[in-house]
Amino acid sequence: MTPGYRRRKLINAACFGLTACCAAVGMGALLFILGYIAWQGAGAVRWSFLVNLPKPVGEPGGGIANAIVGSAKVVGLATLLGGPIGVLGGVYLAEFGQNRTGALVRYAADLLNGVPSIVIGVFAYTLIVVPAKRFSALSGSVALALIMIPVVLRNTEEFVRLVPHTVREAALALGIPQWKVILRVVLPTAAPGVLTGVLLAMSRIAGETAPLIFTAFGNRFWDNGLLHPIATLPHTIFTCAISPYKEWHQQAWAAALVLMFFVLGVNVSARLFLRPASGGER
Amino acid sequence: MLTEKPPQHAAAPGTVVPERATLEVRGLAAGYGGPLVLRSVSLQILERQVTAIIGPSGCGKSTLIRCLNRMHEVLPGATLEGEILLDGRDVMGLDPVLLRRQVGMVFQRPNPFPSMSIFDNVAAGLVLNGVRDRALVAEKVEGSLRAAALWDEVKDKLKAPGVGLSGGQQQRLCIARALAVEPRALLLDEPCSALDPIATGRIEELLLEIKKTLTLCIVTHNMQQAARVSERTAFMLMGELVEVGPTDTIFTKPSDKKTEDYITGRFG
Structure with missing residues (x-):
């Protein structure tokens, strides 16, 4: 020693x-x-909290049913808008992006990913809310889709690139046209990773508040279609938390708990998605 | 689409079939942008025979057969000069997609599609080329798996993933997949180099079976394999075709000293 x-x-x-x-x-x-x-x-958090509309200040009870449904709608629509763009853009980068254009797209995606979400909200406000002269679920979805696209894009690129070259060769050698090789052979091979990326991006945008302030706006009642203001969980948390009422603060915590469980659920299911792929490949 | 192909020259029993070349290479030069990997190669691959291509690593064997179905041009920087004829027609004038349905390929490492079941792997070439008749697809899948001597091993688990099979089974699956689109010729790029001797033996048996109906060209490192399965052997060295002839002749009395040195193990 x-x-x-x-x-x-x-x-x-x-x-x-x-x-x-x-x-x-x-x-x-x-x-x-x-x-x-x-x-x-x-x-x-109790059943009535999950299935009722908010009550006016001073009345006990009330819930966040409209925000839960609203969040599902806005996030769902954002995924429908941003998911395919992100996935196909990622396929482009992985398959055809070994050039200057690809580098440019990659750089742009990384920049877009770094844009503060409030700026994205203002952008969607200018682009959709101002011309339409109303706040709407649609404008909120567009804002969230813009946040989602670069995340899904880069993730898809990674996973499509991981598909071995031999798989592409095998398909080409069968006389399958290249677009079908990519869409029907390469993309399905990368699917578990790609879908996991989409799910994680969904859980990310489900928690975004800032882009919804000027777009989805919030609503104390049931919303009406996609072209009207709509309540969402993060925005409800925000409005309840900055209100001066004690019972609203309580509801903000409860809504936060609901949102957290949602995000947790998506994350866990994303991991389950990924598992068979890592087990199946040798 | 799949039925558009030249008639199979089925001969009546007893008649002598004249040897005709399914594939013919004339003055082929190819490379990847740098120095040429192949120089002035000319070779005939005769119908319903096995032509083996032997030679040391890096001699251009794989590049040569990849030129035959234009898989060479898939690689970055690939260059090609010279003529390649399929049944007398220049393949550079054909759509590569259609050419590859006529001239299939089996690769060095088994490469079943990871996202597909055994059935879907074999069906892929048909289904992705627009064959919708499911009964027809099922029939061809079974036929191809039988031809690849795999049917009995997988008939009860057609829905299982193709990558779950053993290496030898995976390679036979890849052969079945290539057979399903009913090519005129099948190119095999060292198909047994990743397999053990037993799996290799089964592949060789099935090659002898399928050559009755189609033209085969096999690249191999293994000279015994060339001797066992092929009618004709071509010896390549440093990008050039040194000698081609009946397998017996190449292995017993080669006309070129370099061939003899390689065959007798003096180098390579």
Whole structure:
């Protein structure tokens, strides 16, 4: 046991401790947020909260049914708009993007990914809300789709690129035209990863609030189609949380808990999606 | 589409079939942008025979057969000069997609489509080329799997994923997949190099069976394999075709010293 040896052991232990602490802080933050939201919100989450409309201030009870349905609608429509664009754009990058155009698209996607979501909201406001002279579910969906596209695009590119070249060759050698090779052989091979990416992007946009402030706007009642203001979970949390009423604060926590469970559910199902692919390939 | 092909020259029993070339290469030069990988190669691949191409690694064997169904041009930077004829017609004038339905290919490593079942793998060439008659597809899948000597092993699990089979079975699946579109010729690029001797033996048996109806060209590292399965053998060295002739002659009294040195194991 020389002093040098002991010193080295000590530094080793210190470094290990430091990294472990940092890992614990990362993990702890998540657990703390989950726990705190559950603690604050669980009391208010009951069946009536999930199936009723909000009540006016002062009346007890009331729920967030319109926000749950609204979020599903806005996120669903955003996925229908942004999902295919992201997936096909990603296929383009992976299959034909080894050139300047590809590099440009990639760079643009990364920039779009970095644009603050409130700016995307203002953009959708100018593009759709102002000409249409009304807030609408559609404008909210467009804003969310713009956030979704670069995420799905880059993820799809990664997974399509992972498909071995031999698979493409095998299909081409059968006399299958290239577009069918890509859509019917390559894309299905990459499908678990691509779909996981779409699901994760959905859970990401489900929590976006800022782009919805000027677009979906929020609504205390049932919405009417896609061309009217609509309530969403994150926006409901936002309005309840900044209100001066205690029972609304309670509802904000409860709505946050519901949103969190939704996101958690999507994440878990995304992992289940990915599993058969990693198990099936050898 | 799949039925558009030259008539199969079925001969009445007893008649002598004149040897005709399904594929013919004349003065072929090919490369990948840098130095040429193939130089002035001329070769006939005769109908309903097995032509083996042997030679050391890097001699251009694979490049040669990849030129035959224009899979060469799929690779970046590929260049090609010279003539390649399928039944006397220049393949450069054909749509590569249609050409590849006539001249199929089996690769070095088994490459079943990972997203597809055993059945769908074999059906892929038909279904993705627009054959909608499901009964017909099922019939051709069974026929192809039988021809590839795989039917008995997989008939009870056609819906299982193709990548779940063993290496040898996967390669026979790939052969069945190539047979399903009923090509005129099948090119095999070292089809057994990733397989054990037993799996190799089964593939060789099935090659001897399917050559009764179609033209085969096999690239192989393994000289015993060439001797076992082929009627004619071509020896390649450093991008050039050194010698081609009946397999017996090539292996017993080759006319070129280089062939003899390679065959007797003096190099390569």
